[in-house]
Amino acid sequence: MSLSGWWLGFALVVLIATPEQGETFMQKNRKTALLQGDILIGALVSVHHQPKKQSIKTHTCGEIREQYGIQRVEAAFQAVDEINSNPDLLPNITLGIEIRDSCWYSSIALExxxxxIRDALSDPSGLSSGAGSSLCPRPNNRTKNIVGVVGPGSSAVTIQVQNLLQLFNIPQVGYSATSRDLSDxxxxxDFLRVVPSDYYQAQVMIDIVRHYNWTYVSTVHTDGNYGQSGMTAFKELAEQFNLCIAKEDTVLSNAEDFVYDEVIKRLLEAERANVVVCFCEGMTVRNLFKATKRNNVTSRFLFIGxxxxxxxxxxxxxxxxxxxxGISIKITSPYVHTFDELYFNLSPFNNT
Amino acid sequence: MSLSGWWLGFALVVLIATPEQGETFMQKNRKTALLQGDILIGALVSVHHQPKKQSIKTHTCGEIREQYGIQRVEAAFQAVDEINSNPDLLPNITLGIEIRDSCWYSSIALExxxxxIRDALSDPSGLSSGAGSSLCPRPNNRTKNIVGVVGPGSSAVTIQVQNLLQLFNIPQVGYSATSRDLSDxxxxxDFLRVVPSDYYQAQVMIDIVRHYNWTYVSTVHTDGNYGQSGMTAFKELAEQFNLCIAKEDTVLSNAEDFVYDEVIKRLLEAERANVVVCFCEGMTVRNLFKATKRNNVTSRFLFIGxxxxxxxxxxxxxxxxxxxxGISIKITSPYVHTFDELYFNLSPFNNT
Structure with a gap:
């Protein structure tokens, strides 16, 4: 047994690496959006992009996101307003919502x-006060009564948040986390969602490939649970239908340009594989497109997303x-005209 | 835009799924092992197996583990004792350790x-008290001064714990988490480790395969970060050296017997592929061996682990x-004879 020797090793390393004094990330004041109510829904929305490679250490998020960020925040507020103004929905109860920025990134979403969790445990009704012994409830003057969490957007991040929330029996509902794993x-x-599992999406991709009699395709997926579980489903089906995979690659969404260049170079090696099936997050697709352009192979590939x-x-x-x-898949969802009315009448200067 | 419609959907689902009253998992009293000291190392050890499929809901861990559990706990205590009795190491400071059971499972390790974290934030020296505003420090009569965390064993679980600990700048040292991803x-x-990255292990596996001139092998990996990142490294190298992959499969460590039977059946489909490269956790290998036996194909495969x-x-x-x-890889580590002396003289009845 060599276990004892190892432990001696860690013990010393730990002592050298004692925590820095002063500020921790948890002290960082991130902006939140709050609509007060008798009961509150907590929502995690990626209002900013994930931290760039060089800003990860300081947990500084990337650029602001309109479609995945601002629009979802405004849509959430509109939905809550509609519920509150409808006498048939939750009569005599005012629903509120607190929206926090998850930046499409695990540790920020956990933070x-x-x-x-602190708000859920300090439920002023006292219903869940039994759990207060584990994590500190907020002082009594806090009046937030979080009953559940909606989001975040990314499957990988959702899984990590769910592992934490389930310890406190806080229900979580996904609005865009489609990973097949989350069906388990x-x-x-404590997780439910309003979007279908990626298992069905992989089937659609296979159907497209078979429809066009493509028998030799390359694949790329975003490193992380969404891409991995989706691509696993695709490959299981591909085997079943005797489709051949030429090259397969995986890449982090926020990887640097040269990494994407390498992906394109590897795809080019399979000279007769023109179709690239991409089980990818949006930003992975964008970076892949950029690399395609950068490498002057604009019309070489046909992407299925x-x-x-x-x-x-x-x-x-x-x-x-x-x-x-290219061909991409979109989950069916009705067009909400009232949202357009609201959104296009907003002013970025006074938010009214 | 259909976003508003979706949000209405979640809002209602959340309201139906309000949290259960009464006990949460966080209230569960799990046993801990504590050796008091001026400063404490927190350690996560998988003293029990991960919950079985049917016990996951209640977060009830599986069977007790001797090698990965009890032995590591005893080795840790011995290492701390050795440091404390050595006048050259940490003079005038008594090192302590608190060991908690991670059950090889993400949400239990997070719990x-x-x-x-609560103990680290309630540091009686007051050094890190600034962070106390975020998560509640324990009452003042608590005297645990956790300065860092060692473990847990699994790479996937380590990543989730690291995402949480880095929010509080609590250093973490891995003793067996070898995933390549953790090098990033x-x-x-805030993570360091005393074991090498799986990138090197994948190279060793490739070297073995090439040494024997095997050009057509199947692969299996444990679903989770360890298996995935290890197998990705193996496949990158396999492509480089023109090795062909016959079948590839992935399986959860605690999957049920019939799932393992299916893996074996798929491996059998590749009639001329006898070598199975398994980037797997120990229990995945064991379940695979059991399934091999159950399906009466005992001498059909040669496993590389x-x-x-x-x-x-x-x-x-x-x-x-x-x-x-079969051939398996072990990380070099010196034999610690003093551990054998200690361990084989322990009595399970009075723990002395």
Whole structure:
């Protein structure tokens, strides 16, 4: 047994690496959006992009996101307003919502979830006060009564948040986390979602490939649970229907340009594989398109994308020549005209 | 835009799924082992197996583990004792350790990490009291001064714990988490480890395969970060050296028997692929061996295993006929004879 020797090793390393004094990330004041109510829904929305490689250490989020960020925040507020003004929904109860920024990033989402947990435990009705012994409830003058959490957007981040929330029996509802893994009720007992599992999406992709009699395709997926579980489903089906995979690659959404260049170079090696099936988050698709352009192979590939791409303009803007002929999948959802009315009448200067 | 419609959907689902009253998992009293000291190391050890499928909902851990559990606990205590009795190491400071059971399972490890965080924030020296505003420090009569966390064993669980600990700048040291992903300092800023990255292990596996001129092998990996990142590294190298992958499969460590039977059946489909490269946790290997035996194909495959298997007797006990001819990789570590002396003289009845 060599275990004892190892332990001696860690003990010393730990002592050298004692925590820094002063500020921790948890002290960072991130902006939140709050609509007060008798009961509150906590919502995690990626209002900013995930931290860039060089800003991860300071947990500084990236650029602001309109479609995945601001629009979802405004849509959430509109939905809550509609519920509150409808006498048939929750009569005599005012629903509120507190929206926090998850920045599409696990540790930031966990940080914000801890805030929700504190609020859930300090439920002024006293119903869940028994759990207060584990994590500190807020002082009594706090009046937030969080009853559940909605979001976040990313499957990988949702899984991590769910692992934390289930310890406190706080229900969580996903609005865009489609990973097949999240269907496993034994692992993710307090999670429900309003979007279908990626298992069905993989089937649609296979159907497209078979429809066009493509028998030799390459694949790329975003590193993380969404891409991995989706691509696993695709490959299981591909085997069943005797489709051959030429090259397969995986890449982090926020990887640097040269990493994407390498992906394109590897795809080019399979000379007769022109179709690239991409089970990717939107920003992975965008970076892949950019790399295609950078490497002057604009019309070489035909991309098939999942709902991470869907019909998002922020994915394809300025890269229209690259994705011509591409096919992407979008989850059916009705067009909400009242949202357009609200959204296009908002002013960024006074938010009214 | 259909976003508003979706949000209405979640809002209602959340309201139906309000939290259960009464006990949450965080109230569960899990046993801990504590050796008091001026400063404490928190340690996460998998003293029990992960919850079985049917016990996940109640977060009830599986069977007790001797090699990965009890032995590591005893080795940790011995290491701390050695440091304290050595006048050259940490003079005038008594090192202590608090060991918590992570059960090789993410949400249980997160639950136990929250306890460490509370102790770290209530540092009686007052050094890190600034962070106390975020998560509640324990009452003043608590005297635990956790300065860092060692463990847990699993890479996937380590990543989730690290995402939480880095919010509080609590350093973490891995003793067996070998995933290549954990080398990314920008994502896992407060993590160090005393074991090498799986990138090197994948190279060793490739070297073995090439040494024997095997050009057509199947692969299996444990679903989760350890298996995924290890297998990704293996496949990258396999492509480089023109090795062909016959079948590839992925399976959860605690999956049920019929799932493992299906894996074996798929491996059998590749009639000329006899070598199975398994980037797997120990229990995945054991379940695979059991399924091989159950399906009466004992001498059909030759398994190549990673350090999850290594030379562990708890993996192969009773299945010696299945693994004959197999090759597994073990990380170099010196034999600690003093540990044997201590361990074999312990009595399970009075723990002395």
């Amino acid at each position: 914000q979830s801890l805030e929700f 009720k034994s692992r993710f007992s 999942s709902d991470g791409w869907a019909d998002r303009t922020d994915v394809v803007k300025g890269l229209e020549d690259v994705f011509i002929g | 136990q990490s929250l306890e460490f 300092k920008s994502r896992f800023s 990673s350090d999850g298997w290594a030379d562990r007797t708890d993996v192969v006990k009773g299945l010696e006929d299945v693994f004959i001819g």
